[in-house]
Amino acid sequence: MTNQIENTQLSFGQKDAPVKVEVFLNLTCPYCATFFGIAEDVLKDYLDNEQVEFIVKHYDKPREMLLNGTLINLFLDYENPSRVKEILKELFETQGQWDQLNNQEIKNVLAEKYQLKEEPQNTEISLNVTAEAIRRNVKMVPTVFINNKEYQYPTELSADELKAEIEAALTSKVV
Template identity: 60%
Template sequence: MTKTIENAFLSYGNADAPVKVEVFLNLACPYCATFFEAADQTLTPFIEDGQVQYVIKHYDKPREMLLYGTLVNLFLNYNDPQRIYEIMKDLFAKQSEWSESDSDSIKKMLTEEYGLKEEPDTIDLSLKITAEAIKRQVKMVPTVFINEKEFQYPVEIDAFELKEEIEKLLG
């Protein structure tokens, strides 16, 4: 019996996969950008083989350096997880360009470059993820859970260890 992931709004792969990888991240966090890229390269084959369900939880943590990530999150339409993944991938790659900007410039970029608009429903999803982060005592981003086992990136897990951990669970 595989566990159902709470708040799996941005879920990639088979919900019945034996390995569940959850990450709490924020688009304005440099460590999250590095983790996202590593996870993209490492997890893709496992996701395609139906062995891993990868769930991204954008944590709108109230911290000054993360506020622009929260602003971006409010423009994401969670009804299209695949498009959000591609936008996140692009925004993480260009993070240094926009994260040093100002809120008006960021809103303009999201509207003009990505055709996004503010999504009122995202506020409710954000609050659910924040409540879960508090309940699970997530103190920093990125925090990664692999089948409930918690890792702090980059201290406790990197791309190689992520792959190793998944392969160990798959036997």
């Protein structure tokens, strides 16, 4: 049914779960922060029950307001996805405190608060996610795909809508 999912460095849940929720996001985007918070709440039980795989793709979209998110993405340790998820959650929750900092101030926060260093392989990961976004015609963040069905901002998904879409996807999987 689904094509092979690309760029699964930040994948949570079972790889063979019947429902795939992919999100292209950027840490500096306030709409992404809202979606991430909703996803954290709504997806928890589905992840625990192995019904959903949640794949986060940090999109380093070349837009001035998103550049701090791009800088942070260079420091995320993709070898440790569960820690990255916790850092993403905290950074989204505190977005207003760091999103206007300059490059050096952000690097200091990442080093001091999270003990992160620049990860050389992240440039290639970023380029791969960007190439995928271009192929899939992702123009805005957040863009969410639920089993390849696209929800692109300004179509925002509320918690109820996200839950309804996952339930519908699960129901369509039952034969």
